[in-house]
Amino acid sequence: MATGIRDRVAILGMGCARFGERWDAGAEQLMVEAYSEALADAGIGTPQIEAAWLSVAFDAINIGPSGIPLATALRLKDIGVTKVENYCASGTEAFRGAVYAVAAGAADIALALGVEKLKDTGYAGLPVRSRGTTLDMIGVSGSAPGNFAQLAAAYSAEHRVQRADLKRAMAHVSVKSHANGAKNPKAHLRKPIDLDTVLNAPIIAEPLGLYDCCGVSDGAACAIVTTPEIARALGKRELVTVKALQVVASNGWESQASEWNGSYLHTTRVAATRAYAEAGITRPREQLSLLEVHDCFSITELVTMEDLYISEVGRGWTDVLDGTFDADGALPCQLDGGLKCFGHPIGASGLRMLYENYLQLLGRAGPRQRRPAPTLGLSHNLGGMPTQSVSAVAIIGLA
Amino acid sequence: MAEEAGILAFGAYVPQRRLQRAAIFAAHAWFAPALGNVAHGERAIADWDEDSITMAVEAGRDCLGGINRATIASLSLASTTLPFADRQNAGIVKEALNLPDAVGVLDVTGSQRAATSALIQALQATAATRRPQLCLAAERRQARPASEAELLQGDAAAAVLVGHGDVIARLRGSHSVSIDFVDHFRAAGETLDYAWESRWIRDEGQIAILGKTIAEGLKAFGVKPGEIDRLLIPIPHRGVADAVARTAGCRAESIADNLAATIGDSGAAHPLLMLAHALGTARARERLLLVGFGQGCDLLLFETTAAIARTPRRTPVAEALAHGQPDENYLRFLFHRGLLGLERGMRAEAEQKQPGTTLYRHRRAVLGLVGSRDTRTGAVQYPPAEISVHTGEATAGTHEDYPLADRPGRIVSYTTDRLAYSPSPPLFYGVIDFEGGGRMSVEFADAGSESIAVGRTCRMMFRIKAVDELRHFTKYFWKAAPVRRPA
Known part of the structure; x- marks a missing residue:
């Protein structure tokens, strides 16, 4: 029986480019920016990287197909470079590739790098793209806000939350993130906003207003992973290790089986359950120190x-309003x-x-x-739409 | 008594928006003040995602309720506004109606009397084969802004199923004359008509040709002009029907409502639309004289039978008249007709190329909305799949075709999207569950904030999904229309 990934892989170094409307930078510059920081943090050189995974979602308006753009930008010499795409969960997918390679003993040191150059489309929001020749004939020509607005409608209906209450709770989420982002020099949007600004913003897809939607940005981020033993041998004293890494993709159940009520993300629930089991977490609310979740909306x-x-199911909105996640x-x-x-x-x-x-830990x-310093952080990376999603849950912590 | 050929069933479809003629005139009064004479009432307008094919499908569905579609021998589609010049338009309708492949299909075009000519042919065919023939007619009319035609025309479709057996109206006779009277024309490849003086058309064309032909025709049928109960003259101009009736010797009170004030002249579809309207209120043993006019004319004399009283009363045209939605947005109408180039933004530039191979492989799912049903569990899924989403069991050959188009749906969730491109924003879409099983993500048609709600019933409608403007290919699919709440 599989024993899981817990504590078998350590993060040797990480880097992240400044996110935003990077009119100055193409995908290559963004990749190099993130990678340089990670390499310096890891204290190694490029020749020590034995395998690499590249995540990118909109490759056609970006770096093009295959792993070659990463190999070329970073001059990774004669190693396997794999491009992965799993909607917006692609970044965690690249990390999974690198982590599994190390855990399997196939590579001592592996690289995961995600990049997206979105601001070369000429318009705001995510680009329109094909979903394949079959789905294009029968699929809905909607947008991301429209798809997630349905989550809000179904949540309201299922838990009998009034529109005004839900709008206020959603606004609290955005006001909190703007306050946090203002303190982050690499953040795209660094301006605090107030509740009224959020509530009075134009509607994009009812009930989601402009400030209920995340920024569409250029950027890159990168992780270099290895075994805990090699990390220590390379002089790392305080180690951050992977405690759990789970990815779950929809199989059509939500969108075709008439059993799902639309008010939650099925794949997230499954991925979370498995991740907690893998990490040995039984009381997540008490045991986790901090969360980074997929707040696309x-x-x-x-x-x-x-x-x-x-x-508790149906009480998320009151926890938000109580400031639990501030x-x-x-x-x-x-x-x-x-x-x-x-x-x-x-x-x-x-x-x-x-x-x-990683930085917080x-x-x-x-x-x-x-403060006090966290010990266990969870990240939740979601791709697709509520009806058809990919959920990735990663938990990392101090060894 | 030998069974006679006649009408087995009829149907109609009128798009829900009614553009107010006063709103059209208000835009043009500075330029064409004479249009004030015809700026009364309203006209039906197809939505951006409707054309002669989609409207014909809806009229066909209206007509075929309760009819075994496997019995139909042929389907004809009459229209002068068919989207494809070389791809059988009636063949697309056949796929949408889920008729068996072993059916004849035919586009009939080139004249405003295309539908009456096709109806005569179908009645002759059924006399020979004794099998039902479906005659559809639809028109999404296109007129130059500030023309009289822009106000007088309307968009609609109608259907008549002819055959033998328990007909509701039997054919007493038909008669045609062909005269190259060029009241208007449209050259091949053009979209707009060129018309001659209306007084000449009225006096020398409509009144003279129709009056004479009707008198001759009725004599041949052995019926006196005064015995006609309903005279169906599909000409919108005031006074024409009166003058024709007078010339032919028919009673003034036999003149049927030409729907000019409420729907507008739906071109080739109009004779069948008027026929559907008349049959909606006809009693047994009424004589209906149907007229088609265009480079000559067609006459069809029907006499209703006792069956019309026995079958449940159907009034699709009257219902459409009762449920029209007044619309004053003339600019939207122009935009939807391609007569006003609005800045649509880059999202409208999305690639719409349709691989022919994919469409062919999936034509029953896409055009016919056929899903699959697991023969072991009864579970339904759309799109059809090899492996059940319910059990996950990979057992080949256990799924059967399961048509969904005529099953009511219930709205599970929906959204009002102001970001995604739509020619008629906002874009409404969501998830529906079908009665009897099956779930589907859908775009909504004929929806508004007031008509859409979780739990609301909806019915599927055949519509344009998108148009590949680069290659001029129209893509069709099904959308869900919220059903009107009972009054």
């Missing part, structure tokens, strides 16, 4: 608190500003979440450092 963060079994709350969420303000360069986001948890988060 404010409603997603709110519902995710329930899907991660942090909040920077000074019992279990802070998105200390770096989250997707909302750090930004959401799709392929990089999962690794960016890991980057923040090592006490290196500067003015936004959580």
